[in-house]
Amino acid sequence: MTYAGVELGGTKCVALLARGPGEVLERESVATTSPGETLSKLAGLLAKWRFEALGIASFGPVDLDLASPDYGHITSTPKPGWAGADVLGVLRRAADVPVAFDTDVNGAAFAEMHWGAGRGFDDFAYVTVGTGVGVGLIANGLPMRGFAHCELGHIRVARLPGDDFAGSCPYHGDCVEGLAAGPSIAARVGAERVDSLGADDPMWESVAWALAQLCHAIVCAAAPRAIAIGGGVLDKQPHLLPRIETMLVDSLNGYMTLPSDRPYIRPPELGSNAGPLGAIALAMNARR
Amino acid sequence: MTYAGVELGGTKCVALLARGPGEVLERESVATTSPGETLSKLAGLLAKWRFEALGIASFGPVDLDLASPDYGHITSTPKPGWAGADVLGVLRRAADVPVAFDTDVNGAAFAEMHWGAGRGFDDFAYVTVGTGVGVGLIANGLPMRGFAHCELGHIRVARLPGDDFAGSCPYHGDCVEGLAAGPSIAARVGAERVDSLGADDPMWESVAWALAQLCHAIVCAAAPRAIAIGGGVLDKQPHLLPRIETMLVDSLNGYMTLPSDRPYIRPPELGSNAGPLGAIALAMNARR
Numbered sequence: 001m002t003y004a005g006v007e008l009g010g011t012k013c014v015a016l017l018a019r020g021p022g023e024v025l026e027r028e029s030v031a032t033t034s035p036g037e038t039l040s041k042l043a044g045l046l047a048k049w050r051f052e053a054l055g056i057a058s059f060g061p062v063d064l065d066l067a068s069p070d071y072g073h074i075t076s077t078p079k080p081g082w083a084g085a086d087v088l089g090v091l092r093r094a095a096d097v098p099v100a101f102d103t104d105v106n107g108a109a110f111a112e113m114h115w116g117a118g119r120g121f122d123d124f125a126y127v128t129v130g131t132g133v134g135v136g137l138i139a140n141g142l143p144m145r146g147f148a149h150c151e152l153g154h155i156r157v158a159r160l161p162g163d164d165f166a167g168s169c170p171y172h173g174d175c176v177e178g179l180a181a182g183p184s185i186a187a188r189v190g191a192e193r194v195d196s197l198g199a200d201d202p203m204w205e206s207v208a209w210a211l212a213q214l215c216h217a218i219v220c221a222a223a224p225r226a227i228a229i230g231g232g233v234l235d236k237q238p239h240l241l242p243r244i245e246t247m248l249v250d251s252l253n254g255y256m257t258l259p260s261d262r263p264y265i266r267p268p269e270l271g272s273n274a275g276p277l278g279a280i281a282l283a284m285n286a287r288r
Numbered sequence: 289m290t291y292a293g294v295e296l297g298g299t300k301c302v303a304l305l306a307r308g309p310g311e312v313l314e315r316e317s318v319a320t321t322s323p324g325e326t327l328s329k330l331a332g333l334l335a336k337w338r339f340e341a342l343g344i345a346s347f348g349p350v351d352l353d354l355a356s357p358d359y360g361h362i363t364s365t366p367k368p369g370w371a372g373a374d375v376l377g378v379l380r381r382a383a384d385v386p387v388a389f390d391t392d393v394n395g396a397a398f399a400e401m402h403w404g405a406g407r408g409f410d411d412f413a414y415v416t417v418g419t420g421v422g423v424g425l426i427a428n429g430l431p432m433r434g435f436a437h438c439e440l441g442h443i444r445v446a447r448l449p450g451d452d453f454a455g456s457c458p459y460h461g462d463c464v465e466g467l468a469a470g471p472s473i474a475a476r477v478g479a480e481r482v483d484s485l486g487a488d489d490p491m492w493e494s495v496a497w498a499l500a501q502l503c504h505a506i507v508c509a510a511a512p513r514a515i516a517i518g519g520g521v522l523d524k525q526p527h528l529l530p531r532i533e534t535m536l537v538d539s540l541n542g543y544m545t546l547p548s549d550r551p552y553i554r555p556p557e558l559g560s561n562a563g564p565l566g567a568i569a570l571a572m573n574a575r576r
Contacts, residue, residue: 123434137509142428146411146511147547154543155505156446158462171543174446217443221425221509223434255442255459259435 004051005279006042006091007104008032008058010079014276015042017049021115021277035074035085046094054099055282057107057275058087064102065147072101100286106143106150107278108268109136114281116269117228125224126268127153128231129211133177139222142285152221153177157213163206179210182233199239207233208240212247215265219252225259230268241265292339293567294330294379295392296320296346298367302564303330305337309403309565323362323373334382342387343570345395345563346375352390353435360389388574394431394438395566396556397424402569404557405516413512414556415441416519417499421465427510430573440509441465445501451494467498470521487527495521496528500535503553507540513547518556529553 002025005016010032017026026049030041046054061077063070072088088101102110109118109126118124118138126136133153137144144150154175167174168184178184185194188203197203215227234240245265249258258264270277290313293304298320305314314337318329334342349365351358360376376389390398397406397414406412406426414424421441425432432438442463455462456472466472473482476491485491503515522528533553537546546552558565 139427139432139434140430144427144432144510146427147513148507148511148544150510151508151544152505153508155508156501156539158444158446171541172539213444217440217505217509219436220439220441220443221505222432222438223436225435251444251460253459256436256439 001053001284002051003053003055003280003283004046004049004095005055005057005276005283006046007107007275007279008056008087009104009275010059013038013042015045016276016280017051018280021111021273021280027276034081035087039085039087039090043090043094046091051095051097051283053097053283053286054091054095055107055279055284055286056088056091056099056101057104057279057282058101060103060105060149062087062101062103062149064145064149098286100282102143102282103134103136103149104275104278105134105136106138107136107282108270108274109138109143109278110281110285111270111274111277112228112268113138114284115277116274117266118226121225123222123224125218125222125227127211127214127227127229129181129229129233130231131182133181133214134231135214135218137218137222137224139224144222152214152217153181155214155217157210157217160206160209163209165206176210176214180207180233185233195236199237204237204240204243208243208247211240212244212251215244215248216251219248219256219258223256226261227265228268229265234267238267241267289341289572290339291341291343291568291571292334292337292383293343293345293564293571294334295395295563295567296344296375297392297563298347301326301330303333304564304568305339306568309399309561309568315564322369323375327373327375327378331378331382334379339383339385339571341385341571341574342379342383343395343567343572343574344376344379344387344389345392345567345570346389348391348393348437350375350389350391350437352433352437386574388570390431390570391422391424391437392563392566393422393424394426395424395570396558396562397426397431397566398569398573399558399562399565400516400556401426402572403565404562405554406514409513411510411512413506413510413515415499415502415515415517417469417517417521418519419470421469421502422519423502423506425506425510425512427512432510440502440505441469443502443505445498445505448494448497451497453494464498464502468495468521473521483524487525492525492528492531496531496535499528500532500539503532503536504539507536507544507546511544514549514552514554516554516556522555526555529555
């Protein structure tokens with residue numbers, strides 16, 4: 001079986017033709033400019049390929065409500081021209097095959113579950129901490145999705161006692177994203193100081209705490225077999241992973257016992273391939 | 289198609305033989321005494337009936353991990369004799385049919401989604417606020433379940449500014465259950481005063497806030513089409529429902545927009561039938 005996958009990113013889009021993660025037949029990049037230009041280039045690529053299912057993993061937020069007339073569109077985005085762009089509508093016209101459409105984060109979660117940090121699981125979570133906090137939550141083998149996609153990065157959690165930083169989320173102030181994403185870290189200590197902070201800087205305690213509270217909520221919501229946390233912040237601060245796991249176990253306080261397969265909080269394994277492979281994983285699911 | 293359903297409760301168990309919610313053929317109650325006595329009486333009832341699938345909705349916590357040797361057992365419970373009881377193992381021997389096993393809360397969520405407050409939905413949440421806070425979360429048509437069942441009543445949420453009640457959960461202090469369940473309300477104002485408190489008592493603001501934060505997390509996790517909240521506390525204080533919805537909308541602050549089908553936060557519709565009908569709904573799902 002041959003699959004096509006398109007990952008739409010903020011600066012570039014990647015299209016793959018593949019039989020699986022180890023057998024990539026074609027790989028093309030297209031700069032993300034206007035939706036008209038970018039989507040027609042991608043549709044042109046797809047029209048030249050032969051495949052049996054298509055997966056699309058898009059930057060968001062996107063409309064994932066199957067009951068909505070705007071299903072498959074980008075919703076609100078600060079990216080010029082892209083608010084309301086009909087990503088699914090344009091790309092699905094390139095081939096008459098089953099199409100799966102989801103967020104880039106859900107796609108990456110799917111790819112990590114198939115071929116990376118969540119291999120062998122049917123219930124898995126993938127968290128990315130960068131300019132925002134994205135969560136891909138897979139339960140019963142499917143990404144969680146109701147009238148919208150998972151937005152657990154925007155829950156309001158209990159604060160680390162003594163942490164009185166107001167938070168940087170324009171919507172919620174001190175939600176997890178407002179307490180732990182890159183912009184909040186820069187606001188806490190000054191952007192120029194972030195890269196020189198030692199692992200023992202007390203600020204990291206506040207970041208680890210907020211992410212541990214997010215993981216506490218993920219465990220209580222869906223009890224995934226493991227949680228992978230990646231993204232720019234974690235890539236530079238790998239010491240956070242074991243600290244988050246310790247705080248999570250302390251926070252659950254024996255009410256729930258994590259699976260014995262440790263570490264429970266682990267790094268993702270697919271690196272920058274998670275995005276395009278996520279689109280392939282979505283395509284494989286569309287086929288089934 | 290004829291289904292059997294067993295709801296195991298803390299004081300009694302109810303077994304139904306039914307073709308659907310409007311066609312109950314048999315209904316039997318058995319007192320919950322020791323597991324040996326109770327389960328063999330229930331198995332005896334089931335052995336006399338003819339049905340094509342069995343659903344079991346049990347008080348918990350239960351082991352729902354399909355990979356666990358203790359799948360279908362009660363785990364820890366203060367109920368004498370029931371810790372470790374093999375509920376599924378005893379009852380499934382009564383008939384050679386497909387069997388579904390889940391918590392009473394997930395069963396009730398399922399029943400409300402099929403025939404009550406969530407009719408027509410595929411994504412739905414049911415919250416019960418009584419001696420504890422239970423959450424049944426259904427995504428993609430299935431109850432959320434990984435290595436354990438949903439325990440969102442035990443997340444730690446942001447506090448209402450000025451609410452400094454320590455919380456009554458023995459595990460987490462001020463988790464949602466520790467802030468909003470019956471025992472926490474009694475601890476806040478004195479058990480003898482609870483029933484005479486007016487709806488304008490400021491204490492209800494703290495309870496509504498904690499439940500609104502729970503709903504905020506439910507929406508961010510799974511975006512259900514609606515959330516039904518019932519249980520002893522809500523049954524006596526129906527004024528809380530619209531207050532929770534208002535607080536939820538304020539808390540989401542436009543980042544996510546609730547579906548237009550309102551109220552989003554609504555009462556359950558099945559009352560005390562939700563439990564046994566939940567077992568029937570589980571049986572219907574086992575069959576599919």
